[in-house]
Amino acid sequence: MSSDPQTISSGALRDFVARALQTQGVPDADAIKVASLMVEADIYGYGTHGVFRLRQYLARLAGGGCNPTPNVSVEHETVATALIDGDDGLGHLAMGAARDLAIAKAREAGIGWVGVRRGNHAGPLALYVRPQAEGGLLGMAAAVGSANHVPPYGGTDLLLGTNPIAFSAPADGPDPFVFDMATTVAAMGKIKTFLQQGKPMPEGWMVGRDGKPLTDPARKSEGFLLPIGGPKGFGLSVAIGLMAGVLNGASFGSDVVNFTSDTTSSTNTGQFVMALDPAAFGMADDFASNAARVFAEMRASTPLPDHDPVRLPGDGKTAAAEARRKDGIALNPALCRDLNKLAADCGLAPPFPELTENP
Amino acid sequence: MSSDPQTISSGALRDFVARALQTQGVPDADAIKVASLMVEADIYGYGTHGVFRLRQYLARLAGGGCNPTPNVSVEHETVATALIDGDDGLGHLAMGAARDLAIAKAREAGIGWVGVRRGNHAGPLALYVRPQAEGGLLGMAAAVGSANHVPPYGGTDLLLGTNPIAFSAPADGPDPFVFDMATTVAAMGKIKTFLQQGKPMPEGWMVGRDGKPLTDPARKSEGFLLPIGGPKGFGLSVAIGLMAGVLNGASFGSDVVNFTSDTTSSTNTGQFVMALDPAAFGMADDFASNAARVFAEMRASTPLPDHDPVRLPGDGKTAAAEARRKDGIALNPALCRDLNKLAADCGLAPPFPELTENP
Numbered sequence: 001m002s003s004d005p006q007t008i009s010s011g012a013l014r015d016f017v018a019r020a021l022q023t024q025g026v027p028d029a030d031a032i033k034v035a036s037l038m039v040e041a042d043i044y045g046y047g048t049h050g051v052f053r054l055r056q057y058l059a060r061l062a063g064g065g066c067n068p069t070p071n072v073s074v075e076h077e078t079v080a081t082a083l084i085d086g087d088d089g090l091g092h093l094a095m096g097a098a099r100d101l102a103i104a105k106a107r108e109a110g111i112g113w114v115g116v117r118r119g120n121h122a123g124p125l126a127l128y129v130r131p132q133a134e135g136g137l138l139g140m141a142a143a144v145g146s147a148n149h150v151p152p153y154g155g156t157d158l159l160l161g162t163n164p165i166a167f168s169a170p171a172d173g174p175d176p177f178v179f180d181m182a183t184t185v186a187a188m189g190k191i192k193t194f195l196q197q198g199k200p201m202p203e204g205w206m207v208g209r210d211g212k213p214l215t216d217p218a219r220k221s222e223g224f225l226l227p228i229g230g231p232k233g234f235g236l237s238v239a240i241g242l243m244a245g246v247l248n249g250a251s252f253g254s255d256v257v258n259f260t261s262d263t264t265s266s267t268n269t270g271q272f273v274m275a276l277d278p279a280a281f282g283m284a285d286d287f288a289s290n291a292a293r294v295f296a297e298m299r300a301s302t303p304l305p306d307h308d309p310v311r312l313p314g315d316g317k318t319a320a321a322e323a324r325r326k327d328g329i330a331l332n333p334a335l336c337r338d339l340n341k342l343a344a345d346c347g348l349a350p351p352f353p354e355l356t357e358n359p
Numbered sequence: 360m361s362s363d364p365q366t367i368s369s370g371a372l373r374d375f376v377a378r379a380l381q382t383q384g385v386p387d388a389d390a391i392k393v394a395s396l397m398v399e400a401d402i403y404g405y406g407t408h409g410v411f412r413l414r415q416y417l418a419r420l421a422g423g424g425c426n427p428t429p430n431v432s433v434e435h436e437t438v439a440t441a442l443i444d445g446d447d448g449l450g451h452l453a454m455g456a457a458r459d460l461a462i463a464k465a466r467e468a469g470i471g472w473v474g475v476r477r478g479n480h481a482g483p484l485a486l487y488v489r490p491q492a493e494g495g496l497l498g499m500a501a502a503v504g505s506a507n508h509v510p511p512y513g514g515t516d517l518l519l520g521t522n523p524i525a526f527s528a529p530a531d532g533p534d535p536f537v538f539d540m541a542t543t544v545a546a547m548g549k550i551k552t553f554l555q556q557g558k559p560m561p562e563g564w565m566v567g568r569d570g571k572p573l574t575d576p577a578r579k580s581e582g583f584l585l586p587i588g589g590p591k592g593f594g595l596s597v598a599i600g601l602m603a604g605v606l607n608g609a610s611f612g613s614d615v616v617n618f619t620s621d622t623t624s625s626t627n628t629g630q631f632v633m634a635l636d637p638a639a640f641g642m643a644d645d646f647a648s649n650a651a652r653v654f655a656e657m658r659a660s661t662p663l664p665d666h667d668p669v670r671l672p673g674d675g676k677t678a679a680a681e682a683r684r685k686d687g688i689a690l691n692p693a694l695c696r697d698l699n700k701l702a703a704d705c706g707l708a709p710p711f712p713e714l715t716e717n718p
Contacts, residue, residue, distance in 0.1 A: 080468045109437050109468065111472050113635065155660030157659075177598075179598055209663075210663075238657075239536075243528075243635070247637055252653050253652070276602070276606065280440045281474055283605070290605045290611075294613075297518055297613050298597075298612070300516075301514030302516065304513055304568075310513050310514040311513075
């Protein structure tokens with residue numbers, strides 16, 4: 001069996017993902033929307049949050065935890081805010097609608113802030129802030145994480161997720177500022193990679209219930225992820241939980257459902273998307289050039305010994321995405337085989353026929 | 360000379376601060392506004408950002424970097440956003456106005472986001488988010504730091520400040536959620552305290568230009584503060600600089616003026632204040648009780664070995680503030696003597712006559 005990455009065109013990958021979602025009862029238009037966003041995640045290099053998640057999404061559709069035919073609707077609305085009810089559908093549908101509505105409101109009222117309840121995992125938050133920056137706006141988005149891996153600071157009960165937050169802004173030059181982070185030092189996905197590779201984790205990623213550093217990735221279930229900056233990351237994570245969860249009537253704390261292990265329950269995932277228009281602050285023409293001026297100063301900074309030159313979050317993404325749109329997306333062979341298996345389960349042709357095990 | 364903390368009533372401290380500002384040409388009403396907020400910082404326990412800063416503010420008023428008679432005005436406005444020009448006045452004036460306007464807009468439009476340019480150091484951000492929570496709203500505020508002590512991640516040029524951010528939310532019980540953090544591991548004030556006490560700093564607070572840990576606080580000028588979570592704190596700090604600085608036409612990057620060493624230049628400090636109304640999301644009645652439910656779960660978490668019980672940011676502040684309002688504010692004797700010296704320089708009676716050195 002090949003152990004090389006396999007390349008597939010973005011169009012073929014999108015078609016496959018959409019058809020797989022359709023086999024679980026997702027209507028054509030919604031399936032294409034979600035598949036486009038999932039493939040967009042891979043195009044921009046967010047490999048852990050793109051097509052890799054298809055298995056999880058199909059399992060939750062099959063299990064009934066995710067509604068294949070949601071009625072995504074605006075429940076509350078002002079000129080500058082809204083609350084969207086995702087009706088337990090695939091998370092990309094509610095978050096895509098939230099992003100578009102936030103942008104429209106920002107053009108109208110200077111700012112748009114749209115919350116989501118009864119959402120689901122929606123891929124990387126970058127998907128919901130990059131379009132703001134490409135359209136000359138600033139963006140922000142955050143989510144209550146889809147499983148609790150983190151205790152409150154100084155405690156031992158798992159009541160917080162990785163609660164990510166993302167920001168974006170336009171800047172003259174090839175790349176807008178697009179920054180997407182978990183509020184934990186390491187994400188669970190990174191720890192799973194260390195486990196696969198049989199490497200110990202650096203101190204500071206996890207602690208055990210004894211409060212001592214936990215560096216063996218095989219023992220991850222005995223410990224907890226640590227927030228960045230100790231009590232600071234904890235406070236930030238709680239603030240995100242309040243704005244993305246409690247404000248929207250969504251889950252936060254003990255009522256968060258583990259998205260991976262539970263395929264049958266509504267997760268009531270909470271998120272929000274924000275857009276801000278520089279024109280409302282008298283900065284319509286100058287924001288992108290002023291941001292680029294500061295970014296140029298930062299990139300020109302003398303690096304620390306043995307460090308690469310300074311990069312801003314988002315640097316290089318535009319060119320990398322263009323190359324993947326043109327030349328295709330390289331996926332690791334384990335994922336390609338998994339997509340082939342999913343295809344077989346769904347009664348679809350394998351997206352990577354060259355990897356099928358039949359002679 | 361006494362080395363015990365000295366207690367002064369909040370009213371007497373406020374009167375003294377207001378009279379000292381008046382000697383530098385600040386009109387009565389503005390002096391009382393600023394003095395009230397400065398004393399409020401000490402009442403809530405933000406000692407490094409309260410009356411302790413009076414010497415700095417008086418020096419900038421005397422030096423011409425801070426305008427004693429600003430015309431704080433709204434430059435741009437929508438139903439949900441505004442830009443306030445602080446006219447280089449004391450920072451509390453523009454930020455107090457921004458907070459009040461953000462709250463009024465949130466009541467009207469669901470959200471209010473008000474930026475500030477040509478502001479100045481305004482004390483702890485908590486002053487500009489706590490009232491939102493006390494009024495049933497969520498709050499957020501951030502600022503471009505008043506001096507560059509931090510390089511971009513991997514670089515060596517000081518282009519970032521401690522760029523703080525604060526959040527607040529109502530919660531049933533004695534204390535709202537009020538969380539105010541710098542995006543660096545340690546604040547410069549904390550390092551100055553270690554220097555005074557002759558103690559080495561923990562690794563992780565600062566690095567030298569060689570990229571190696573710097574733990575001798577006497578060598579602080581040879582190194583830089585580190586952001587929380589490495590590249591994450593860097594990205595967060597840049598996002599704050601874009602939203603609080605560039606968006607408002609305020610300083611960010613190399614044009615940030617060192618507020619402490621330069622008393623003659625306009626700093627063009629940038630900040631923003633946000634308010635969000637849960638009623639716009641259908642959560643008028645439930646937000647505070649739902650937040651309190653999650654906070655109770657967190658406080659009930661079994662502590663890590665040798666850890667105190669879990670506390671939420673803001674816990675205990677209400678009772679501590681009430682006690683200080685009733686019984687007075689205890690200030691360390693070095694600060695009391697410094698206030699006495701400022702009084703002598705301004706031709707005012709000393710606020711701590713028992714500490715005067717005359718026999």
